[in-house]
Amino acid sequence: xxxxxxxxxxxxxxxxxxxxxxxxxxxxxxxxxxxxxxxxxxxxxxxxxxxxxxxxxxxxxxxxxxxxxxxxxxxxxxxxxxxxxxxxxxxxxxxxxxxxxxxxxxxxxxxxxxxxxxxxxxxxxxxxxxxxxxxxxxxxxxxxxxxxxxxxxxxxxxxxxxxxxxxxxxxxxxxxxxxxxxxxxxxxxxxxxxxxxxxxxxxxxxxxxxxxxxxxxxxxxxxxxxxxxxxxxxxxxxxxxxxxxxxxxxxxxxxxxxxxxxxxxxxxxxxxxxxxxxxxxxxxxxxxxxxxxxxxxxxxxxxxxxxxxxxxxxxxxxxxxxxxxxxxxxxxxxxxxxxxxxxx
Amino acid sequence: xxxxxxxxxxxxxxxxxxxxxxxxxxxxxxxxxxxxxxxxxxxxxxxxxxxxxxxxxxxxxxxxxxxxxxxxxxxxxxxxxxxxxxxxxxxxxxxxxxxxxxxxxxxxxxxxxxxxxxxxxxxxxxxxxxxxxxxxxxxxxxxxxxxxxxxxxxxxxxxxxxxxxxxxxxxxxxxxxxxxxxxxxxxxxxxxxxxxxxxxxxxxxxxxxxxxxxxxxxxxxxxxxxxxxxxxxxxxxxxxxxxxxxxxxxxxxxxxxxxxxxxxxxxxxxxxxxxxxxxxxxxxxxxxxxxxxxxxxxxxxxxxxxxxxxxxxxxxxxxxxxxxxxxxxxxx
Numbered sequence: 001x002x003x004x005x006x007x008x009x010x011x012x013x014x015x016x017x018x019x020x021x022x023x024x025x026x027x028x029x030x031x032x033x034x035x036x037x038x039x040x041x042x043x044x045x046x047x048x049x050x051x052x053x054x055x056x057x058x059x060x061x062x063x064x065x066x067x068x069x070x071x072x073x074x075x076x077x078x079x080x081x082x083x084x085x086x087x088x089x090x091x092x093x094x095x096x097x098x099x100x101x102x103x104x105x106x107x108x109x110x111x112x113x114x115x116x117x118x119x120x121x122x123x124x125x126x127x128x129x130x131x132x133x134x135x136x137x138x139x140x141x142x143x144x145x146x147x148x149x150x151x152x153x154x155x156x157x158x159x160x161x162x163x164x165x166x167x168x169x170x171x172x173x174x175x176x177x178x179x180x181x182x183x184x185x186x187x188x189x190x191x192x193x194x195x196x197x198x199x200x201x202x203x204x205x206x207x208x209x210x211x212x213x214x215x216x217x218x219x220x221x222x223x224x225x226x227x228x229x230x231x232x233x234x235x236x237x238x239x240x241x242x243x244x245x246x247x248x249x250x251x252x253x254x255x256x257x258x259x260x261x262x263x264x265x266x267x268x269x270x271x272x273x274x275x276x277x278x279x280x281x282x283x284x285x286x287x288x289x290x291x292x293x294x295x296x297x298x299x300x301x302x303x304x305x306x307x308x309x310x311x312x313x314x315x316x317x318x319x320x321x322x323x324x325x326x327x328x329x330x331x332x333x334x335x336x337x338x339x340x341x342x343x344x
Numbered sequence: 345x346x347x348x349x350x351x352x353x354x355x356x357x358x359x360x361x362x363x364x365x366x367x368x369x370x371x372x373x374x375x376x377x378x379x380x381x382x383x384x385x386x387x388x389x390x391x392x393x394x395x396x397x398x399x400x401x402x403x404x405x406x407x408x409x410x411x412x413x414x415x416x417x418x419x420x421x422x423x424x425x426x427x428x429x430x431x432x433x434x435x436x437x438x439x440x441x442x443x444x445x446x447x448x449x450x451x452x453x454x455x456x457x458x459x460x461x462x463x464x465x466x467x468x469x470x471x472x473x474x475x476x477x478x479x480x481x482x483x484x485x486x487x488x489x490x491x492x493x494x495x496x497x498x499x500x501x502x503x504x505x506x507x508x509x510x511x512x513x514x515x516x517x518x519x520x521x522x523x524x525x526x527x528x529x530x531x532x533x534x535x536x537x538x539x540x541x542x543x544x545x546x547x548x549x550x551x552x553x554x555x556x557x558x559x560x561x562x563x564x565x566x567x568x569x570x571x572x573x574x575x576x577x578x579x580x581x582x583x584x585x586x587x588x589x590x591x592x593x594x595x596x597x598x599x600x601x602x603x604x605x606x607x608x609x610x611x612x613x614x615x616x617x618x619x620x621x622x623x624x625x626x627x628x629x630x631x632x633x634x635x636x637x638x639x640x641x642x643x644x645x646x647x648x649x650x651x652x653x654x655x656x657x658x659x660x661x662x663x664x665x666x667x668x669x670x671x672x673x674x675x676x
Contacts, residue, residue, distance in 0.1 A: 289532050
């Protein structure tokens with residue numbers, strides 16, 4: 001299988017008042033075409049930063065990229081012409097489902113106006129801008145034939161995300177819709193441009209558990225039907241278990257383990273993954289947390305960043321970050337002292 | 345079975361919905377005839393989706409909202425609708441832990457001052473005695489003494505949660521209402537905070553009302569659980585019994601929606617359709633009937649009341665079989 005998206009040794013930080021916050025420290029990551037990949041980690045581990053780096057929407061003034069490549073179908077997005085990325089990739093081949101459906105719509109336009117605005121620029125039926133812009137963006141025409149075709153596609157997709165009476169929904173303002181409906185719209189908007197990759201950043205954290213089950217089921221079904229790869233960032237392992245094919249775990253800006261879903265839960269190899277799984281609430285009543293706190297990214301520990309909290313850490317863990325070792329097919333772990341393979 | 349320390353009877357809190365010229369257009373029935381008992385030493389879970397009235401219930405018991413009707417009995421006294429002065433001695437023993445401790449601590453006060461404040465209001469202790477009490481509580485919640493001189497923004501979310509608890513415990517309350525005590529925490533931190541709740545309950549002989557939407561946490565922490573839907577308690581009973589065999593169809597759907605790691609994927613065949621109706625415009629009869637797979641004509645006419653059903657109470661005309669070996673099959 002060829003990788004659709006491959007992040008290689010990405011190291012970046014944000015300039016802050018306290019110095020450079022080293023948010024990503026040599027992250028490696030890949031998604032194959034049509035795969036649903038979960039990016040799991042606690043708050044502050046860099047999963048949203050990684051998603052934003054892939055989209056190319058990091059804040060210019062603060063972000064500092066030291067090294068690494070983000071290869072999308074073989075093209076390095078960090079080195080490519082920004083105009084080309086904007087025209088063909090961002091919002092078109094790679095789209096985004098935000099965390100919070102409540103603040104992600106403009107409150108002053110109808111939902112329909114906002115969706116058609118996307119379609120004007122990012123519709124799959126729009127020819128690529130080769131000769132460059134001859135007119136200012138506001139004056140650029142939106143041909144009637146394409147508009148009608150786009151509108152038909154919008155209505156069809158709203159039906160696919162199970163929104164009742166799509167015509168009426170398009171005429172509404174965002175505040176007239178519930179959180180679940182808005183998140184359905186967000187998913188529809190992300191799929192409208194027929195992308196290869198959808199980045200869903202904690203798409204269900206703001207929703208209730210019954211609505212979450214509906215939305216996750218919808219996302220999984222549509223992704224499978226359309227062959228779209230999904231990068232799902234989440235802090236909830238249960239959500240990841242529901243719809244992912246594989247999971248990558250991050251801790252404090254480093255990826256520590258990546259495994260197919262069944263191996264991930266059955267036989268975790270990295271101590272952090274094992275502790276994370278052990279801290280899930282269980283019906284028997286006992287849970288084990290992880291002692292200590294997530295390190296400050298301004299002064300991260302050397303080597304493997306989990307070493308101050310790890311009970312298996314030795315001197316080599318502070319000296320050097322372990323290289324990736326292969327456990328099984330597609331199961332990679334970066335640890336000097338991985339856990340033994342669980343009995344099958 | 346130990347006796348009830350807090351009893352709520354037919355509690356009602358309706359919020360008016362106002363239209364043009366401030367005319368009342370309807371009511372949001374945030375609490376509609378809610379009754380239950382909180383027993384000495386137990387942890388009662390209160391679960392439901394957003395907008396079901398669980399936070400309103402906690403706040404009404406605390407006196408932050410005044411109830412429109414109904415009674416609240418705490419240690420043999422009726423406390424609903426008391427004047428602020430009369431309710432002050434009651435509040436000492438009945439405390440409320442806010443959902444977001446980061447926002448409920450004064451950002452310009454050091455932690456130490458925030459911890460002193462309740463003692464200044466409720467007790468006549470001298471400054472030295474207060475300091476001793478604060479330090480003792482701080483140790484109990486597992487924070488170093490040096491934190492007394494920090495500001496709220498200088499400590500992490502899990503630590504803020506501990507400060508919030510310490511602030512309540514300085515008064516040695518008997519009942520603590522925990523409003524979403526784990527929301528916004530990572531699982532590894534959540535696990536340590538939950539363990540702390542348990543230790544403190546044993547150390548201070550507390551009774552908790554645990555308001556949460558996280559069913560996995562409720563299952564682990566609570567001895568009994570009450571499920572709310574749009575302002576009503578629809579099912580209440582022992583946690584293990586309800587999680588093993590839910591009888592109300594809303595409880596069934598709620599439990600079916602929790603991802604079970606290692607179990608079947610719930611998203612593949614989740615059967616509950618639609619979303620909760622507008623709380624200002626409730627359906628007639630049973631509030632769940634518009635989404636209920638078992639709804640019949642009678643559900644639209646008669647609103648079911650909470651009635652004993654075996655080991656629990658359920659408000660449903662057609663509850664699921666008490667022991668449901670066919671429950672799994674039925675849900676497919």
